Amino acid sequence: MPIRTSTDLSPELKAWQAEARARAAEYGLDFFETIFEVVDFDTMNQLATYGGFPVRYPHWHWGMEYEKLRKRDTYGMGRIYEMVINNNPCYAYLQESNSVTDQKLVMAHVYAHCDFFKCNAWFGKTHRNMMDEMANHATRVQRLIERHGLDTVERFIDSCLSIEYLIDPLSMWMSREGDQRAAGQMAQPEEPTLFDGIKLPAKDYMDRFINPPAKIAEEQARRKETEAAAKRKFPLEPTRDVLQFLLRHAPLEEWQRDILSIIRDEAYYFAPQAMTKIMNEGWATYWHSKIMTSHLLDTTEIIDYAEQHSGVVHMGPGGFNPYKIGVEIFKDIEERWNTGRHGPRWEALEGIGDKQRYDDQSNQGRAKIFEVRRIYNDVNFIDEFLTDELIERLKLYQYRRDPHTGENVIVSRDPRVVRQTLLYRISNMGQPFIYVVDANYRNRGELYLAHQWNGLEVDAARAAEVLRALQSMWQRPVHLQLRVNEEMTLLSCRGAEGIDREKINEETPRPAHTIE
Numbered sequence: 001m002p003i004r005t006s007t008d009l010s011p012e013l014k015a016w017q018a019e020a021r022a023r024a025a026e027y028g029l030d031f032f033e034t035i036f037e038v039v040d041f042d043t044m045n046q047l048a049t050y051g052g053f054p055v056r057y058p059h060w061h062w063g064m065e066y067e068k069l070r071k072r073d074t075y076g077m078g079r080i081y082e083m084v085i086n087n088n089p090c091y092a093y094l095q096e097s098n099s100v101t102d103q104k105l106v107m108a109h110v111y112a113h114c115d116f117f118k119c120n121a122w123f124g125k126t127h128r129n130m131m132d133e134m135a136n137h138a139t140r141v142q143r144l145i146e147r148h149g150l151d152t153v154e155r156f157i158d159s160c161l162s163i164e165y166l167i168d169p170l171s172m173w174m175s176r177e178g179d180q181r182a183a184g185q186m187a188q189p190e191e192p193t194l195f196d197g198i199k200l201p202a203k204d205y206m207d208r209f210i211n212p213p214a215k216i217a218e219e220q221a222r223r224k225e226t227e228a229a230a231k232r233k234f235p236l237e238p239t240r241d242v243l244q245f246l247l248r249h250a251p252l253e254e255w256q257r258d259i260l261s262i263i264r265d266e267a268y269y270f271a272p273q274a275m276t277k278i279m280n281e282g283w284a285t286y287w288h289s290k291i292m293t294s295h296l297l298d299t300t301e302i303i304d305y306a307e308q309h310s311g312v313v314h315m316g317p318g319g320f321n322p323y324k325i326g327v328e329i330f331k332d333i334e335e336r337w338n339t340g341r342h343g344p345r346w347e348a349l350e351g352i353g354d355k356q357r358y359d360d361q362s363n364q365g366r367a368k369i370f371e372v373r374r375i376y377n378d379v380n381f382i383d384e385f386l387t388d389e390l391i392e393r394l395k396l397y398q399y400r401r402d403p404h405t406g407e408n409v410i411v412s413r414d415p416r417v418v419r420q421t422l423l424y425r426i427s428n429m430g431q432p433f434i435y436v437v438d439a440n441y442r443n444r445g446e447l448y449l450a451h452q453w454n455g456l457e458v459d460a461a462r463a464a465e466v467l468r469a470l471q472s473m474w475q476r477p478v479h480l481q482l483r484v485n486e487e488m489t490l491l492s493c494r495g496a497e498g499i500d501r502e503k504i505n506e507e508t509p510r511p512a513h514t515i516e
Contacts, residue, residue: 009036013094016104016296023295024111028370029287031114032128033089036107038096044080045069047093051270052085053134057141057262058150059157082106086117086273088128101301105288105308108296112287115373116280122272122377125172130269137262144255156256160263162469165431166242167264169271238435238450238515242470243267245436250473260473274429278378282326285312286369289327318399318408320425328394329385333372334365378426386422388415396422424455432458434466434480438511447474450515451482458482460491467493481514488516 009017017036024031039047049066050056072078081102084092092110094103117123127133145153200210239245243264247257273280289309297305315321336342340360349355372381386396398412398421412418427433433452441448447470451458463480470493471478477494481504488504504510 009038009094012100013038013103016100017107019296020104020107020111020291023291024108024115024287027287027290028366029111029115031090031111031118032087034084034092034110034114035089036092036094036110038094040096041073042070044083044093044095045073047083048080052083052091052093053131055135055138057138057157058145059141059154059161061161082110084110084113085131086123086126086128086269087131090114090117091131099304101297101304102308104296105292105305108291109284109288112284113280115287116276116283119374120272120276120279121375122275126269126272127265133265137266140258140262144259148255153255153259156259157263159469159472160260162465163242164263164267165429166434166466167244167267167271168240169268169275169429171241171244172268234439235436238437240433240435242434242436242449245439246470246473249439251475252473256473271429272377275377275379278322278326278329278426279373279376279381280326281322282328282330283373285323285327286330315394317395317397318401325386325394325396328390329381330369330372332387332390333385334369336365337368338363338365379423382419382422382426386419391415391418420455427454432456432482435515437481437514441479441511442509444476446477446479448479448511448514449481451480452515453483457484460484463491464493464499467491467499471495481510481516483516 013036021034045066047054048069049062056062069080073080081095081098082092084090090110090113092107092114094106098106141153141157235245243260246252247260247264252260292305292309313321313324313327315324339358340346340362341355341358346355346358349358372385376384390396392413392415396418397410398414398418399408400411401407402409433454435450435452436447437450438448440446449470458480463482467478467480477492479493480491482489482491490502490504490508492500492502494500502508
């Protein structure tokens with residue numbers, strides 16, 4: 001059922017909303033109209049369960065997520081202060097039990113999020129009326145439940161949710177030839193050329209010497225074999241958007257195809273949020289700090305604000321707090337571009353203390369952070385702007401838990417190791433890179449997928465769940481090639497028999513164009 005919310009802001013909160021909006025606009029933040037709604041504790045948890053939307057398709061896992069949030073809040077393990085939806089207009093929720101100081105902080109924080117949603121390039125192709133689209137999805141699923149039964153539909157949704165992250169977030173900005181052919185689109189014919197690339201131009205009396213007939217025949221035969229092998233490949237190139245591949249080629253019933261398309265559409269909507277979590281939260285934290293300390297705080301609220309802000313950015317040893325990491329990188333960028341501490345000229349300084357004292361008074365920091373906000377995502381944000389000096393200042397070392405003491409101990413202080421480990425963690429939204437490489441494995445119609453190694457191993461339990469879901473949709477055996485303990489391994493699901501595991505060796509049949 002839809003979640004009931006309230007749009008009634010007190011006169012005091014309306015005044016502070018207007019002030020926060022005006023200050024955000026003065027700083028150059030650009031956002032859609034933002035509608036704030038005040039909700040109680042229980043309603044906030046319900047909205048969080050639905051990803052911030054008042055209506056979602058019916059499924060049992062929403063109730064499970066709600067129970068987790070309720071218990072977390074009940075036992076003091078966490079609390080939701082705000083929630084905002086990427087929509088036009090943006091909808092944001094304020095918890096009614098918050099103090100006025102908290103509500104002001106939240107409103108400043110929300111306006112920065114809305115600016116990020118509107119202006120960051122990675123959100124450029126997201127659905128801007130997702131509030132209505134989610135309601136449409138709920139209606140479609142409810143109709144399918146009435147036709148096919150709740151248990152049947154929920155079981156299929158279970159399978160879809162197991163593989164919802166097997167998408168290609170970059171595909172919204174790219175057009176691949178292999179994708180076009182897989183979709184049944186004909187490639188444009190090449191322009192005719194004078195020579196076919198086999199024979200070299202030559203005078204008639206020199207042709208048999210420059211183009212020996214035996215060699216020409218051999219090359220023609222080789223090309224025919226290559227073309228025949230290419231026709232046998234399906235798909236032509238490794239395909240990362242597994243959900244799209246299933247929609248096009250799996251033997252699904254029409255209602256199943258409809259549900260899978262809903263899950264895929266919603267996965268693509270949420271993908272940019274996962275790809276920019278550090279930046280988005282860092283940007284919002286930067287601006288709520290700026291607006292609160294410069295404009296909205298009363299002297300009697302400073303201690304309360306400092307307590308809340310310090311809680312937002314707290315990060316213990318070995319922890320990962322996107323608010324803290326994001327805001328510190330934005331502040332560092334602003335300082336370095338204000339003083340010119342970047343680029344070849346600054347890097348060439350070699351005298352003791354020269355780099356620390358350098359200041360060219362360029363004052364381009366504010367313009368630079370707006371530029372970064374516009375075009376970066378978390379991966380290139382961390383790769384380019386998480387400097388060695390910032391890693392040392394924030395003590396972003398690599399930790400592991402000591403099994404004897406239970407405490408986190410430092411494993412590495414090497415900035416390159418720390419940076420690379422963090423990149424492993426956030427690449428592809430923290431999910432493994434999985435590709436469909438052969439949909440007719442061993443000429444048996446079996447589905448062969450491969451994990452592209454990026455430094456982190458696949459969770460074996462999760463992989464088994466994914467394989468079972470894929471096998472139920474493909475209705476033929478499904479295989480996943482992955483690396484386990486530095487060994488190339490093949491997991492296979494053939495249905496009720498369970499998951500088989502074998503080490504890949506020279507005798508193991510493999511697709512012609514697999515990846516590792």
